[in-house]
Amino acid sequence: MIRVVLPTHLWRLANTSREVEIQVDEPVSLAAVLEALESKYPMLRGTIRDHVTKERRAFLRFFACGEDLTHESPQALLPEPVRIGEEPLRIVGAMAGG
């Protein structure tokens, strides 16, 4: 199972907990994780990435294993600790005031 940590607004919207576990088929890329996440929690569609273009919303970041993966290719494999469920993928609201 892949562990995903959601920002407060999104786990409340999905009526779940801060950290969720989802089943993701190989290869475990960012795009595959987001697809599985949106499939399990359809109310999150459009809140992390665009409905149509699948582009990340500007003020969201993807962190894992102490690294910023935001600008990696969505098709790239996630780090192994994330792929084997040891470490979570963290979806983070960027520091942007407000």
Add this chain to the structure above:
Amino acid sequence: MSGVRVLVGTHKGAFILTSDAKRSQWEVSGPHFPGWDIYHIKGSPVNPDRLYASQSSDWFGQVIHRSDDGGKSWSPVSNKFIYEGNPGTHQWYDGTQHPWEFKRVWYLEPSPTDPDTLYAGVEDAALFRSSDGGESWQELAGLREVKGHLWQPGAGGMCLHTILIDPRNSGRMAVAISAAGAFRTDDGGETWRAITKGLRSDYELPDPDADVGHCVHNIAMHPSRPDVLFMQKHWDVMRSDNGGDTWQEVSGNLPSDFGFPIAVHAHEPETIYVVPIKSDSEHFPPEGKLRVYRSRTGGNEWEALTKGLPQENCYVNILRSAMAVDSLDPCGVYFGTTGGQVYASADAGDHWTTIVHELPAVLSVEVQTLP
């Protein structure tokens, strides 16, 4: 016993204020959706427990929620607003053409006859309809064919912020768009035309009589007389007696005819309310005095309503969707400020009280009169 439910959208969540018909004791519920910009909440006229709410966030985009128990619980519905076909471009601040991009829902208007049908006014300006309680949305794209390529955003964005449905004929609707103007359909949204004849924007437009480009801030209508429309424009308070075909100015003796909201008394179709703001560059009440102005003559002759409102050092703004009336007798009038106060009058504006003092900035106020 009858009562009222005031639906308040703020910069950081929604609040629901309830009272019995005396409107003197209030219960405050909230924040609902804490941290989200709540642009609008509105109830179905057919089923008052059916509410719709628009949440917006710079981080997470748009969400729409629906309630079937008067706001006690909420369920997310579709946030998928996809423009019909290739939406093309509109005018940008620098005069270039800019792609149409969905940003948020400013306004929700439930159908007067069907609780599952509602309209959404969005930024970048367009009108969407749902006939399944918000589970899916379809654009009424004919609106953007009225010179959409010439529309351009105002300071608050290119938003469709007002939707008025003719209670005699649901196929007839008027909408207003910031810095684009006012538009009407008579065929259920298939075709539209600008309804701006008589508006003048001497300082804002190179052609002050242009059919599109006027910065309409808000339009109000009394359901018993849907041909009579009252408009608060950027500058000027206007009136139409023919569904917007032509307009005449009724600013009369107002201390400033700049402002945002306008409302009509529930039982007196010639009684209207505005809140004058000093100017387009100074968004606060003239002289630091918060005054609602009431006209009992459909405009031109205005009286200041001040009892219970701060008359010194008041520098808040009242946004376009932040004033509403109930339909009790006497009529209640409500408005919210960017300073987080919600004021109420249970006697048509003669006296005011503060329901809540320190909410986040108020974006919208709607009122439901409950059986």
